[in-house]
Amino acid sequence: xxxxxxxxxMTATEGAIVQINCTYQTSxxxxxxxxxQHAGEAPTFLSYNVLDGLEEKGRFSSxxxxxxxxxxLLLKELQMKDSASYLxxxxxxYGQNFVFGPGTRLSxxx
Amino acid sequence: DVKVTQSSRYxxxxxxxxxxxxxxxxxxxxxxxxxxxxxxxxxxxxYFSYDVKMKEKGDIPxxxxxxxxxxxxxxxxxxxxxxxxTSMYLCASKPGTSRNTDTQYFGPGTRLTxx
Numbered sequence: 279x280x281x282x283x284x285x286x287x288m289t290a291t292e293g294a295i296v297q298i299n300c301t302y303q304t305s306x307x308x309x310x311x312x313x314x315q316h317a318g319e320a321p322t323f324l325s326y327n328v329l330d331g332l333e334e335k336g337r338f339s340s341x342x343x344x345x346x347x348x349x350x351l352l353l354k355e356l357q358m359k360d361s362a363s364y365l366x367x368x369x370x371x372y373g374q375n376f377v378f379g380p381g382t383r384l385s386x387x388x
Numbered sequence: 389d390v391k392v393t394q395s396s397r398y399x400x401x402x403x404x405x406x407x408x409x410x411x412x413x414x415x416x417x418x419x420x421x422x423x424x425x426x427x428x429x430x431x432x433x434x435y436f437s438y439d440v441k442m443k444e445k446g447d448i449p450x451x452x453x454x455x456x457x458x459x460x461x462x463x464x465x466x467x468x469x470x471x472x473x474t475s476m477y478l479c480a481s482k483p484g485t486s487r488n489t490d491t492q493y494f495g496p497g498t499r500l501t502x503x
Binding site: 365 | 423482
């Protein structure tokens, strides 16, 4: 079966650091993706991991442990505009299909 | 920049009506996808297509059909709309290459309400 879990909601303060976790159990694995989705808008690509370890991209970093079926997205120096939903998605072995988690709604407070 | 467009941002239909949702991409992508997004459930795949006239069922195809007559256009059809099909519908496209970093590109979504 396919199962991806994320916390439903998180709250953090402007300027702080927040970590959004994602655990997955999928029949295949060919990469894990994080997307950002502002309310009423399309998801946009943030980061990609296929090997274990940390990928850093400015204020955003993503970590993957394939043996644990675990990833996290780390957001530093939070800004109000980071208030959005963050979607974790696993790509299947054939590299075409994506299985999405339910998304984590992050609220950044002043 | 990749551009994926959807025919409507908001749509209101009545139970039993036939509904067409259109999606067009301008990057010559081989793969196109239709998802629905509901609170607490995330994005669920309805249908996808990896080439013209080719289609594959996703996780929740019941009550839907699709059409891909041209590479750039992928249509989702609700033959007889029902209230449980009220949802946000997202179209996405992706190159058909095997490059690991290839992600999906999403359209702005169509919020469909069935009364």
